[in-house]
Amino acid sequence: MKVSNKKGLFKFLSVFLIISILAACSSNGGDSSASDDDGAIKGEITVITQRTDIVDTVFQDYAKKFNEKYPDVKVNFEALSDYEGQIKIRMNTDEYGDVLLIPTSVPVADLPDFFEPLGSYDELKTKYTGIEERMVDNTIYGIPVAITYSGVIYNKQVFKDAGVTDIPQTIDQFMDALRSVKEKTEAVPLYTNYAAGWPLTQWESDLTTVAGNVDYVNVTQPNSDDNFVAGQPHYDLYKILFDATKEGLIERDPTTTDWESSKADLGQGKIATMVLGSWAIDQIKASATNPDDIGFMPFPTNADNVIVPLGADYNLAININSKNKPAAKAWVDFFINESNYAVEQAGSISPVVGAELPDILKEFGDKGVEFKFITPSKEGQEGLVDKIDKEAEVGLWQPDFKKRIIEAALGNRKESYDDIMKDLNDAWVEARKTVAE
DSSP states (O other): OBOOOTTOOOOOOOHHHHHHHHHHTOSSOOOGGGBOTTOOBOEEEEEEESOTTTTTTHHHHHHHHHHHHOTTEEEEEEEOTTHHHHHHHHTTSSOSOSEEEOOTTSOGGGHHHHBOOOEEHHHHTTTBSSGGGGEETTEEOOEESOEEEEEEEEEHHHHHHTTOOSOOOSHHHHHHHHHHHHHHOSSEEEOOOTTTOGGGGGGGGGHHHHHTOTTIIIIIGGGOSOTTSTTSHHHHHHHHHHHHHHTTOSOSOGGGOOHHHHHHHHHTTSEEEEEEEGGGHHHHHHTOSSGGGEEEEOOOOOSSSOEEEEEEOSEEEEBTTOSOHHHHHHHHHHHHHHSOHHHHTTSSBOSBTTOBOOHHHHGGGGTTOEEEEOOOOOTTOTTHHHHHHHHHTOOTTSSHHHHHHHHHHHTSSSOOHHHHHHHHHHHHHHHHHHHTO
């Protein structure tokens, strides 16, 4: 089964052609000492990553393979444990490596201030999928390290022990499954990872599934004043989190949750479900009693069409201040096209056009589930959702209001779910007046 892409799939071009395009599209040639007069790539680069778990092992193997092609380039790695927080501080200077992952907190419109252009969308769309998310004026500033999909990762054995024989599709079916897990097993039905915070941001990735419409996120949402109103996707999405918390279907003490141990607990049947992206699947399988027990299901929805959104993982980019852009570009090309990181380390789909869906998803091909990229913003509205969100201080991709929902459901805050939704929607409406009109 091939990845569904409304723009169509094209044949993958050679690595040499991609390198040529990337090199040709540089805003400047970089430091001349980075290459010989004959164009040979040499010198030293620093690659910054969030993968603290494999930076001293897998990434060293990547460097060795890279050096088979580029023996005169020394690749240094730097792994940040709090990538988003630490890299933002570094980006207040010019010293944020040569190759890095674009932080999600950087507004799309600001990308040209920090990152080297990699080529035009028209040139690169035949080679890579998911690149629209980091595009400004038809120029691409990052290439996804993987194409991820979002939904619910679950333990099949726990579901079996709970008597859940069919994968729940609707919201009611999902809630019933969680109740059965609580009643018939010792597992935590739905683990929120409240204390870590950032895993709660993963819920936002499932807005498309709840909406049942690939246009919703970038087209409908920024043009609506009803973003958090009852009956709308955001309201239904987070009502699941509120209700599950209120019914005691989450961890007993959310303030003491631990991300690393939660992966092992899901793998070993102590947790039934977690809302996460596909990037987490292999990490959970690695500590599972039986890796085959780990499954994926689409996020529950009452929509007529079940759509699993495909989206870009972190985008690999080049520091606009890099003094060795030729070597940095060579690394980006190598990593995306030859490392196989997307499949082997991210448990996801390669961004290279034509990549197949992984086995864990193929079972849904006969169940009417569609795997699609969300529709890009309308022309002239690129980054509008981010602008409204920032002005409103809602924090669609921040954990704050998700934690607020959990705290309210636990009774630690004197507000209802509807109070929270009204507060968020009022802020959204006011922000739209300022930003969008």
